[in-house]
Amino acid sequence: MTSKRDKKTGLRGRAATVGLDKAQIVNAAIEQIDQRGLAAFSMRELARTLGVSPAVIYWHVGGRQEDLFAEVSAVITAALADEFEPEQSWQERLRSVFRRYRHLVHQHPKVAPLLGAQMKSNGVANLVWVETVLAALAEAGFAGESLRDAFNVLIGGLSGFVTMELAPPPADDSSGWQQTFAERVESIDAESFPHTHAVLPLISNRIFVLRWQNGADVSYDSSFELLLDIIIDGLTLRAQQQGVSRR
Amino acid sequence: MTSKRDKKTGLRGRAATVGLDKAQIVNAAIEQIDQRGLAAFSMRELARTLGVSPAVIYWHVGGRQEDLFAEVSAVITAALADEFEPEQSWQERLRSVFRRYRHLVHQHPKVAPLLGAQMKSNGVANLVWVETVLAALAEAGFAGESLRDAFNVLIGGLSGFVTMELAPPPADDSSGWQQTFAERVESIDAESFPHTHAVLPLISNRIFVLRWQNGADVSYDSSFELLLDIIIDGLTLRAQQQGVSRR
DNA sequence: ACCTGAACACCGTTCAAGT
DNA sequence: ACCTGAACACCGTTCAAGT
Numbered sequence: 001m002t003s004k005r006d007k008k009t010g011l012r013g014r015a016a017t018v019g020l021d022k023a024q025i026v027n028a029a030i031e032q033i034d035q036r037g038l039a040a041f042s043m044r045e046l047a048r049t050l051g052v053s054p055a056v057i058y059w060h061v062g063g064r065q066e067d068l069f070a071e072v073s074a075v076i077t078a079a080l081a082d083e084f085e086p087e088q089s090w091q092e093r094l095r096s097v098f099r100r101y102r103h104l105v106h107q108h109p110k111v112a113p114l115l116g117a118q119m120k121s122n123g124v125a126n127l128v129w130v131e132t133v134l135a136a137l138a139e140a141g142f143a144g145e146s147l148r149d150a151f152n153v154l155i156g157g158l159s160g161f162v163t164m165e166l167a168p169p170p171a172d173d174s175s176g177w178q179q180t181f182a183e184r185v186e187s188i189d190a191e192s193f194p195h196t197h198a199v200l201p202l203i204s205n206r207i208f209v210l211r212w213q214n215g216a217d218v219s220y221d222s223s224f225e226l227l228l229d230i231i232i233d234g235l236t237l238r239a240q241q242q243g244v245s246r247r
Numbered sequence: 248m249t250s251k252r253d254k255k256t257g258l259r260g261r262a263a264t265v266g267l268d269k270a271q272i273v274n275a276a277i278e279q280i281d282q283r284g285l286a287a288f289s290m291r292e293l294a295r296t297l298g299v300s301p302a303v304i305y306w307h308v309g310g311r312q313e314d315l316f317a318e319v320s321a322v323i324t325a326a327l328a329d330e331f332e333p334e335q336s337w338q339e340r341l342r343s344v345f346r347r348y349r350h351l352v353h354q355h356p357k358v359a360p361l362l363g364a365q366m367k368s369n370g371v372a373n374l375v376w377v378e379t380v381l382a383a384l385a386e387a388g389f390a391g392e393s394l395r396d397a398f399n400v401l402i403g404g405l406s407g408f409v410t411m412e413l414a415p416p417p418a419d420d421s422s423g424w425q426q427t428f429a430e431r432v433e434s435i436d437a438e439s440f441p442h443t444h445a446v447l448p449l450i451s452n453r454i455f456v457l458r459w460q461n462g463a464d465v466s467y468d469s470s471f472e473l474l475l476d477i478i479i480d481g482l483t484l485r486a487q488q489q490g491v492s493r494r
Numbered sequence: 495a496c497c498t499g500a501a502c503a504c505c506g507t508t509c510a511a512g513t
Numbered sequence: 514a515c516c517t518g519a520a521c522a523c524c525g526t527t528c529a530a531g532t
Contacts, residue, residue, distance in 0.1 A: 055508080113365075151454045167364050196378050208399055
């Protein structure tokens with residue numbers, strides 16, 4: 001039965017009945033990370049769910065796990081290349097593109113560490129994205145070293161925020177870290193840490209260091225919007241100063 | 248010979264001659280990460296360099312690798328608890344504490360992903376740090392939800408920046424990714440990406456997405472300082488507005 | 495209390511061989 | 514061209530047993 005020829009490909013045997021390609025592998029990998037998290041991801045497990053020998057992943061995708069992760073990042077950030085309405089000001093275009101970035105990562109929160117904490121993934125070089133940001137900044141009047149700094153402020157500050165926001169909790173919390181930590185936060189000493197204690201009900205599990213759930217469970221929308229406002233306003237101010245100080 | 252009693256501890260046998268404790272294990276782990284990187288870190292390798300059975304690490308440090316990583320993070324960020332000169336304004340105190348944070352992480356750049364992309368590590372809860380930031384923001388006039396957002400803007404934006412800055416390059420770059428990527432950046436098409444191409448010499452390897460080395464090799468000092476300026480200025484402005492709009 | 499040794503259930507990656 | 518199966522050299526974690 002495996003010796004019959006496949007009508008589409010003309011191949012014989014197992015090779016014909018599998019017909020896997022890179023896109024399917026990458027999509028299956030995303031699904032697996034979405035479900036079990038990055039720490040639990042495994043090449044062998046992926047091969048198992050695809051019903052295939054582990055070696056085929058290496059054949060299709062390249063020699064290392066990092067290659068697969070780079071593909072995963074590329075697929076998830078691909079929509080950053082979508083068009084913008086051209087009548088928007090440079091400020092509005094920047095706002096849109098970084099809101100869009102955050103939205104995309106939020107659809108796959110467990111992939112966030114790949115984008116934020118691995119160079120081969122965050123440098124997967126969505127050139128359209130880079131061009132969009134650089135064009136907006138050039139229009140604002142940035143050039144030379146100040147353009148470089150402005151770009152890094154945007155990516156470092158805003159993508160960095162999203163990375164922190166979605167930092168994953170312990171993989172298998174059988175030891176009850178979340179519960180233990182929650183209790184520890186609730187019982188912070190009023191005399192040693194008066195300001196912290198005073199605002200405990202408002203900040204508990206809702207600020208970055210004293211929390212046991214991440215941005216997938218607790219909203220950081222208003223904090224992100226504030227950072228976005230502050231950065232865009234700050235760049236607007238400095239773009240003007242810069243325009244004045246040059247010739 | 249192993250049956251002689253140890254004079255200090257009174258223990259007999261191997262137990263007496265080893266005398267390991269948690270601090271030594273954590274320090275050895277930091278050293279190992281500093282040298283080989285986080286991706287190459289291994290509990291068994293750590294046990295090997297300590298000349299000890301793998302099980303002793305679990306005995307001293309807790310049941311999981313994440314527990315050890317949390318200890319590593321705690322040791323590295325411990326100096327955030329150092330005192331400040333009290334005559335500084337809230338702005339200067341915030342500047343100092345985040346410059347200090349960045350400085351500490353830069354001394355162990357390969358540990359950065361632990362602080363930025365793992366909740367159990369970044370939430371190791373240096374309470375003195377949190378208190379310092381909250382006290383400064385309270386003095387500025389922030390309260391309630393705006394206090395929460397201001398705190399998250401600072402940690403998310405600035406610690407997030409440091410995480411992105413120090414995102415590690417591929418572990419074992421035997422396939423020459425760095426070289427390949429560098430060439431790809433150099434040959435970016437002028438017609439498709441005019442703004443990017445125009446500033447290539449200034450941005451190549453020096454902005455976040457189009458780079459093949461991280462902040463341990465290439466300085467992002469001026470970009471970080473700009474972000475710090477923008478955030479502090481933005482918070483100063485909003486603290487005033489907030490003071491006006493309430494009662 | 496502190497440590498060893500062995501065991502269990504996995505990994506990532508490579509490679510010859512098959513169709 | 515695409516896939517299998519087996520092999521190599523590792524892992525993290527647990528547990529009974531030793532001193």
